[in-house]
Amino acid sequence: MNDLSPSREERIANLKGLGCSRKRVEDVRFTQGKGNYVDDIKLPGMLQGDFVRSPYAHARVISVNKEAALALPGVIAVLTAEDLAPLNLHWMPTLAGDKQMVLADGKVLFQGQEVAFVVAEDRYIAADAVELVEVEYEELPVLTDPFAALESDVVLREDLEGQSAGAHGPRRHHNHIFLWEEGDKAATEQVLDSADVVAEEMIYYHRTHPCPLETCGAVASMDKVNGKLTLWGTFQAPHVVRTVASLLSGIEEHNIRVVSPDIGGGFGNKVGVYPGYVCSIVASIVTGRPVKWVEDRMENLMATAFARDYWMKGRIAATKEGKITGLWCHVTADHGAFDACADPTKFPAGFFHICTGSYDIPVAYVGVDGVYTNKAPGGVAYRCSFRVTEAAYFIERMVEVLAIELGMDAAELRRINFIRADQFPYHSALGWEYDSGDYHTAWDKALAAVDYAGLRREQAGRVEAFKRGETRKLLGIGLTHFTEIVGAGPVKNCDILGMGMFDSCEIRIHPTGSAIARLGTISQGQGHATTFAQILASEIGLPADSITIEEGDTDTAPYGLGTYGSRSTPVAGAAAAMVGRKIRAKAQMIAAWLLEVHEGDLDWDVDRFVVKGAPERFKTMKDIAYAAYNQAIPGLEPGLEAVSYYDPPNMTYPFGAYICVMEIDVDTGEHEIRQFYALDDCGTRINPMVIEGQVHGGLTEALAIAMGQEIAYDDIGNCKTATLMDFFIPTAWETPNYTTDFTETPSPHHPIGAKGVGESPNVGGVPAFSNAVHDAFRAFGLRHAHMPHDHWRIWKIANQLGLHG
Amino acid sequence: MTKMHIKLTVNGKAEELLAEPRELLIHVLRERLNLTGAHIGCETSHCGACTVEMNGKSVKSCTVFAAQANGAEITTIEGLGSPDALHVLQRSFREHHGLQCGFCTPGMITRAHRLLQENPAPTEDEVRFGMAGNLCRCTGYQNIVKSILAAASEINAAQEAAE
Numbered sequence: 001m002n003d004l005s006p007s008r009e010e011r012i013a014n015l016k017g018l019g020c021s022r023k024r025v026e027d028v029r030f031t032q033g034k035g036n037y038v039d040d041i042k043l044p045g046m047l048q049g050d051f052v053r054s055p056y057a058h059a060r061v062i063s064v065n066k067e068a069a070l071a072l073p074g075v076i077a078v079l080t081a082e083d084l085a086p087l088n089l090h091w092m093p094t095l096a097g098d099k100q101m102v103l104a105d106g107k108v109l110f111q112g113q114e115v116a117f118v119v120a121e122d123r124y125i126a127a128d129a130v131e132l133v134e135v136e137y138e139e140l141p142v143l144t145d146p147f148a149a150l151e152s153d154v155v156l157r158e159d160l161e162g163q164s165a166g167a168h169g170p171r172r173h174h175n176h177i178f179l180w181e182e183g184d185k186a187a188t189e190q191v192l193d194s195a196d197v198v199a200e201e202m203i204y205y206h207r208t209h210p211c212p213l214e215t216c217g218a219v220a221s222m223d224k225v226n227g228k229l230t231l232w233g234t235f236q237a238p239h240v241v242r243t244v245a246s247l248l249s250g251i252e253e254h255n256i257r258v259v260s261p262d263i264g265g266g267f268g269n270k271v272g273v274y275p276g277y278v279c280s281i282v283a284s285i286v287t288g289r290p291v292k293w294v295e296d297r298m299e300n301l302m303a304t305a306f307a308r309d310y311w312m313k314g315r316i317a318a319t320k321e322g323k324i325t326g327l328w329c330h331v332t333a334d335h336g337a338f339d340a341c342a343d344p345t346k347f348p349a350g351f352f353h354i355c356t357g358s359y360d361i362p363v364a365y366v367g368v369d370g371v372y373t374n375k376a377p378g379g380v381a382y383r384c385s386f387r388v389t390e391a392a393y394f395i396e397r398m399v400e401v402l403a404i405e406l407g408m409d410a411a412e413l414r415r416i417n418f419i420r421a422d423q424f425p426y427h428s429a430l431g432w433e434y435d436s437g438d439y440h441t442a443w444d445k446a447l448a449a450v451d452y453a454g455l456r457r458e459q460a461g462r463v464e465a466f467k468r469g470e471t472r473k474l475l476g477i478g479l480t481h482f483t484e485i486v487g488a489g490p491v492k493n494c495d496i497l498g499m500g501m502f503d504s505c506e507i508r509i510h511p512t513g514s515a516i517a518r519l520g521t522i523s524q525g526q527g528h529a530t531t532f533a534q535i536l537a538s539e540i541g542l543p544a545d546s547i548t549i550e551e552g553d554t555d556t557a558p559y560g561l562g563t564y565g566s567r568s569t570p571v572a573g574a575a576a577a578m579v580g581r582k583i584r585a586k587a588q589m590i591a592a593w594l595l596e597v598h599e600g601d602l603d604w605d606v607d608r609f610v611v612k613g614a615p616e617r618f619k620t621m622k623d624i625a626y627a628a629y630n631q632a633i634p635g636l637e638p639g640l641e642a643v644s645y646y647d648p649p650n651m652t653y654p655f656g657a658y659i660c661v662m663e664i665d666v667d668t669g670e671h672e673i674r675q676f677y678a679l680d681d682c683g684t685r686i687n688p689m690v691i692e693g694q695v696h697g698g699l700t701e702a703l704a705i706a707m708g709q710e711i712a713y714d715d716i717g718n719c720k721t722a723t724l725m726d727f728f729i730p731t732a733w734e735t736p737n738y739t740t741d742f743t744e745t746p747s748p749h750h751p752i753g754a755k756g757v758g759e760s761p762n763v764g765g766v767p768a769f770s771n772a773v774h775d776a777f778r779a780f781g782l783r784h785a786h787m788p789h790d791h792w793r794i795w796k797i798a799n800q801l802g803l804h805g
Numbered sequence: 806m807t808k809m810h811i812k813l814t815v816n817g818k819a820e821e822l823l824a825e826p827r828e829l830l831i832h833v834l835r836e837r838l839n840l841t842g843a844h845i846g847c848e849t850s851h852c853g854a855c856t857v858e859m860n861g862k863s864v865k866s867c868t869v870f871a872a873q874a875n876g877a878e879i880t881t882i883e884g885l886g887s888p889d890a891l892h893v894l895q896r897s898f899r900e901h902h903g904l905q906c907g908f909c910t911p912g913m914i915t916r917a918h919r920l921l922q923e924n925p926a927p928t929e930d931e932v933r934f935g936m937a938g939n940l941c942r943c944t945g946y947q948n949i950v951k952s953i954l955a956a957a958s959e960i961n962a963a964q965e966a967a968e
Contacts, residue, residue, distance in 0.1 A: 027899035030907030031891070031914060033842020033882035040841040123832070124825065213846045213854055213908045213942045264844065264908025265942045297847040525906025525943045693902045696945030724851035724940070731937040732946040 011606045016545060017538030018752065021689035024530040026523070035262040038217045039294045041232055046219070047076055049283055049293035050126035051276070052116040052133045053303065054108035057144070057374040057717020058156070059137040061104050064116055069132040074125035076287055078133060079117040079279060081105040089278055092248060095271075095496060096348060097167025098177070098339035099159075100377060102275045107140070109156060109337035110376045111717050112302030117279040119291060142717040146311065146334040146371040149175040156337065156372045166339075168348040168370070177339050177370030182353040183430045188365040191326035195317035199405040203397050204786045205390045207309035207334065207375070207711040209301055210382040211727065212524070214264025216304050217294030218277045220284040228255050229284070233277055235260045235552075236270040237562025239520055240499055242554045244273055249281060260552035266524035267701070268380040271342040271564050272305050301722045305342070305378030306711050309334040310352075310390045316398045322408050324417045327361050327429075329394065331368040333379070339370060341379035342564070343386045344494040344501060350386025351651075353430035354485045357395035358439050358655060359417040364429040374717045383701050383762035385486040385565035392482045396767035397784065400479075400774060404783055410775075411452060414481050415443060425748075432485060434653045435747050437681070442743045443481055446657035446679045449741060452477075455661060463779045472667050478660035478772025482764035486756045487570025487652040496561060502647040503572035504558035505579045507536065509640040511629040513622030514546035517579070520560010521572040522552040526694070526758055528568060531686045532576050535752060539580025540587075541607030541621040558643055566654070566756035569686065570747075575646035577751035582642035586628075590640075591619040593633050652747045652755035656680040658764045662772035666803050669795030671707065671773070673736040678764070681743045683755035692740050695761045700735050702765025704728055706773075708790040728790070777801060811875045815840065816884030824871040831855045831866040833874075834881060842882035842911040846940070853939030856912035857881045863919040865938070882911035885918060894918055894956045903952030905943030913939050917953045926961060929954065 006014070016022045029035055052064075066078040081103040084090035091099045104115040116133050120126035143149040143156065155161060155174045164171055168178035192198055218233035229251055235241045238260040246253040263270060276293040283291040295304060311332040317325045333349065335341060343350040349368035356364050381387070399417075403410040418439040419426045426434040447453075459475045466474060491500030507517040517536055521528060529549040537544035551557055560572060584604065591609035592599040595617060602609040609624070611617040619627075627633070628640035661675040678695055685691055708728035712720045721727045746753025766787075773789045774782055780801045785793070798804060808823035815838060822837055834840045834857065846854035848867050855867040858880040886892035894914045897903070904910040913936070920927065920935040927935065932953050933946070941949060 023899055024902070026907065027904055030904055030910050031895040031898050032886065032888065033840075033911040035907045035910075037841075037844065037908065039845065040835075042836070042839070124827070211942065213852060213906070213940065214844065215846075262907065264846075265906040267942070294845075297849065297852075525908075527905065689902050693905060693944060693948060696947045697905060697941075697943045698945075700945035701942065723849055724847050725849065729852075729940050729942065731940060732933040732950060733937040735933075735946045737947055738945065 008606060015537040015541065015543050015607065017534050018684065018686055020534060020687065022530055022534055022544060022687055024527050026527060026529050037214055037262050037264050038219060038232055038234055041219045041261065043219065043221060043290040046290040046292055047119050047121060047287060048123045048126045049280055049291050050118050050130050051114045051299065052118065052130050052135060053299070054104065054111060054113040054115055056108060056137050056139055057111045057142045058109060058140040060107050060140060061115065062136040062138055065134040068134065069118060069129040072125065072129050072132060074121040075118065075129045077119040077283060079103065079282060084282060087282065089248060089282060092273065092278055094338055094340040096339040096341040096343060097345065100338035100340055102278045110374050111719050112299065112376060114275040117283065119283045119287060142374045143175065144373055144375060144713045144715060144717050146332050146373055149371050149373050156374065175372045177335055177372060178348050179367060179369050180348045181367045183365035184363055185365040187363045188326050188328050191363050192315055192317045192328055195325055196320040197318045197405055198315055199398065199402040200315045201398065201401045201784050203312045203314060203394055203784065205308045205310045205312065205393050206787055207306050208382065208705050208709050209306050209711050209727065210267035210269035210380065211301065211729065212265030212267055212269050215295045215297060215300040216270060216274055216276065218280045219290060219292045220280040221290035222284040222288065224288055228257065229281065230257045230259065231281060232259045232261055234263055234270045236266045236522060236524060236564050238522060238552050239554050239559045240496055240561060241273065243499065244497065245281065248278065258554045260522045263522065263524040267383045268307060268342065268564055269305055270524065271380055272340055274304060297724060298722045301711065301727055302719045303376050305340065305380040306336065306376055307378065307380050307382030308390060312390065312394045314394060314398045316402050318402055318406065322406050322413050322416055324359055324361050327356055327364040329355055329366045333368050333370045334373050334375065335370050335379050336373055336375040336377040338377040340377035342381060344488055344496060346493055347386060350381065351485045352387040352391045354388055354432060354483065355391035355395050356428050356430055357392065358419060358481045358483045360419045360423065361429055366430060375713060381565055383698055383759050385484060385488065385759055388484050389763050389766060392763045393767050396480050396482065396771065400771055401783060404778065410479055411447060415440065418443065433650060434483065435650055435749055436745050437483065437653060437655055438743065438745050439481060439655060442655065442657045442679055442681055445743065446659055446677060450659045450661065450675065450677050472665060474664045474666060474776040476662040476664060476772035476776030478662060478768045478770065478775055480658045480764045480768040480771060482767070483653055483655045484760055484763050485651045485653055486566035486759065487648055488565050488567055489651055490649060491647045499561060500647065501561045502645050503560040503575050504643065504645045505572060505575035506558045506643040507579050507583060507641060509583060509625045509628065511626050513542055513625040515542060516548045516550060517576065518550045518557040519572045519576065520558055521563040521568045524563060526563065526568065527690045531690055532573065534686055535573055535576045536580050539577055540583050566759045569754045569756045570652045570750060571646060571648055573754055574648060574751050575644045578646055579642050579644035582644060583640060586640060587621060587624045589636060590624045590627050590633060594619050594627055649749050652683065652750060654680065654682045654755040654757060654760050656760050656764050658768040660768040660772040662776060664773065664776045664794060666798045669791035669798065671794065676736055676738045677741065678738055678761060679741040679743065680757060680760050681745050682757035682760065683745060683747045683750065684753035685742065685744060686754060691757050694758045695740050696738055698759060698761025699738050699765045700730055702762045703735065703769055704730050706766045706769035706787055706789060708788045710788050809872050811871055813874050813877050813879055815879045816881060826870065826872055828871045829867060830869040830871050830874050833871045834866060840881050840883050844908055844911065846908065851940065853916060854909050854912045856916045856939060858915060858919055863916050882915050885914065893959050897952045897956035897959065901948050901952040901955055903944065903949040909939060909941045913941065913949060921957055921960065926957060
């Protein structure tokens with residue numbers, strides 16, 4: 001007779017599965033300084049690589065003289081494009097269907113571009129040698145403005161001369177990359193022409209940078225004895241890096257092992273393939289020794305993938321009652337010197353066409369022109385699913401501008417235009433099928449939580465007091481209701497360099513009832529080792545504490561497309577659930593044999609199979625795991641392991657309602673965030689503690705972007721923001737406390753209903769902060785002002801509105 | 806380049822080495838002594854990932870020459886607790902989810918350790934001001950502040966109980 005204790009509730013708690021704020025397993029190492037990041041790797045005989053970079057934004061490279069550098073003791077090699085050309089590695093393909101110079105081939109196109117790669121015995125000698133490489137440049141005219149670039153006679157990409165089409169269709173000018181369109185242009189323009197009200201605005205989402213605290217780097221080690229290349233690096237997609245490395249180098253894929261060790265934050269910065277990775281590999285092959293390359297912060301900010309830089313011209317039409325009838329958008333997208341955006345191949349503007357947002361808009365059109373300029377390449381999804389941040393900012397600003405045009409309250413305008421809960425699955429005018437949502441419930445909860453009506457009364461009183469000269473501070477109420485599209489994605493339309501964007505999980509249950517599971521993703525701080533074990537624990541009935549999670553080693557993990565675009569939970573998390581179900585199916589057969597009943601006579605109960613109607617007769621997963629290895633079960637292979645490759649049927653659509661209450665000092669331009677309320681609906685919640693942490697972090701990155709962070713250039717292409725002195729990252733002092741809240745609308749197509757959350761706070765946070773600034777000045781006639789809203793720019797808004805007397 | 810003879814005590818252990826006059830403390834710690842807990846995030850003193858204690862003060866070891874540390878007592882994250890006996894701050898950061906990617910964490914905890922020596926019962930504002938030299942890109946600081954305040958309470962409660 002089996003003992004029926006512990007109780008069902010105790011057994012559920014013991015699993016630490018779904019919904020549990022399980023403490024993170026990663027933290028034990030990290031808090032002791034025992035993480036293992038790429039710069040911590042130290043191999044015998046390891047050399048150090050460092051770049052000679054261009055001081056000019058556009059110049060011909062007349063000559064590169066290595067002699068003095070090579071003469072320095074301890075310098076092993078200096079590589080230039082000439083050295084890479086015989087290997088055909090002086091250029092490399094980008095993720096966006098373009099190509100990019102690995103080392104300057106005849107000219108440079110942005111400040112900080114890689115010109116030569118120095119390899120030396122240590123980092124000090126390498127830095128000395130960089131100074132000794134003599135490069136002769138001939139300056140060329142610089143184009144930093146995408147609108148001017150499309151008019152200019154100056155040809156940036158001479159390598160593309162005569163090519164009237166690129167990877168994404170026709171190019172209409174030598175500095176034009178593509179025009180990408182979605183929606184019904186004619187019908188949208190017709191609606192705009194006959195609408196009661198049309199609001200029009202140019203909204204710039206400025207260039208910024210993910211700036212993870214750990215910069216990018218790699219260690220390449222070519223073992224010439226066994227012909228194997230091992231590459232450790234800051235890779236958000238290690239398996240794709242292996243495939244690309246194989247295609248570029250000609251080394252067979254089984255002879256390449258790519259390892260992402262611990263990663264110190266990614267935020268999209270570590271998705272792409274950078275010249276440093278390629279040069280490290282080549283240098284290791286050439287020298288026969290391991291080569292490490294780790295960029296410094298200036299290199300990271302100047303040359304490694306930027307984000308945003310979208311000039312979004314919008315027109316939104318509505319009835320005089322405020323019902324939105326159409327949306328039109330044209331984007332001039334500054335891609336820099338090479339089109340190195342990290343988007344699924346068929347989406348050169350990512351998922352920007354989620355820009356109808358949370359609203360039921362009958363007709364819409366979006367066109368995006370990609371343009372080359374003399375700026376660093378990139379256009380990565382900085383805590384964002386492929387241009388979703390730009391889209392959310394665009395629509396949430398356009399709605400505010402429309403509210404001004406209509407003289408309506410912006411919360412009410414949103415409410416009357418939300419997609420209703422009964423409209424899901426909802427087909428948007430720009431082609432997406434929103435899987436689920438309940439926007440009205442979330443919105444009402446958010447407005448009630450902050451006492452929205454009370455805030456508006458206080459604001460009106462403040463405006464009056466300001467006009468009477470009793471205060472110099474204004475109050476802004478920043479509203480946002482965002483809808484994201486994450487979890488790329490269905491293989492039928494989502495791929496990166498031809499690799500379908502499925503993901504994977506493989507699990508082995510050990511005889512004593514513990515397990516190891518490996519996935520195709522890689523954590524950069526998201527806590528996968530903690531949360532994926534929770535998904536599995538709930539599926540297979542073994543405690544999360546008994547499940548080791550591993551990611552990032554291509555020799556052991558199943559192939560997957562990596563971690564970015566909030567895809568880990570929607571795709572790899574689904575694979576984890578599915579692989580758990582495979583294990584359970586076999587476990588059921590084993591249990592049936594052990595209990596001498598038919599499989600159909602068993603019920604699953606938390607951590608065991610129980611004979612229907614006989615609760616005292618059961619086998620726990622622990623019993624079953626042991627039996628899988630020590631019993632000869634007729635018709636069944638020994639062992640208990642499985643693999644699942646999950647191709648999602650659709651994206652997931654997390655949403656949220658954010659409200660920021662901000663005090664603004666009209667005379668100094670300083671702001672104070674009095675309250676920030678963030679309601680997120682990410683479907684089924686796996687670990688509330690981790691979700692809350694993600695929301696805090698994403699909101700702080702949003703705060704940075706909205707209130708001061710930018711990558712700025714002067715007219716001759718000098719990057720003016722290449723250190724953390726100039727590039728704003730909020731400290732604990734500037735960062736407010738946030739209040740988090742949630743509703744829970746499970747995704748109907750995801751095995752556990754989860755939607756992903758990591759990027760929501762950045763997508764929704766930026767418009768919430770920005771709208772608060774705008775809202776503070778609405779009573780004084782402000783319609784739109786470009787971000788970032790640093791003190792100087794806010795002061796200028798006040799000044800231009802005549803508020804300084 | 807002529808090397809200098811440098812003696813220092815790191816986490817209670819006497820170390821001797823030859824270093825170039827320009828060699829940075831962070832490189833000595835990470836590359837010579839294999840103490841890779843402190844990290845390099847900016848090399849310009851802004852981010853604080855390289856924070857260690859030197860003679861009872863928090864310093865950013867990416868902008869301290871090894872030569873300046875000659876004769877100094879250095880404590881790094883590796884010297885704060887042991888796997889069997891974690892420091893209160895190390896436990897508290899885990900308990901209150903005060904870290905995510907872990908890259909800033911050694912600097913954060915090392916700085917927090919010194920902050921609580923300087924001010925054993927700080928207010929939230931004092932924690933936020935005292936930690937402003939350490940950047941975090943993941944957590945938004947809210948749970949870092951919570952971790953430090955909780956650790957301070959625990960240390961103070963333990964001391965009161967002992968007295």
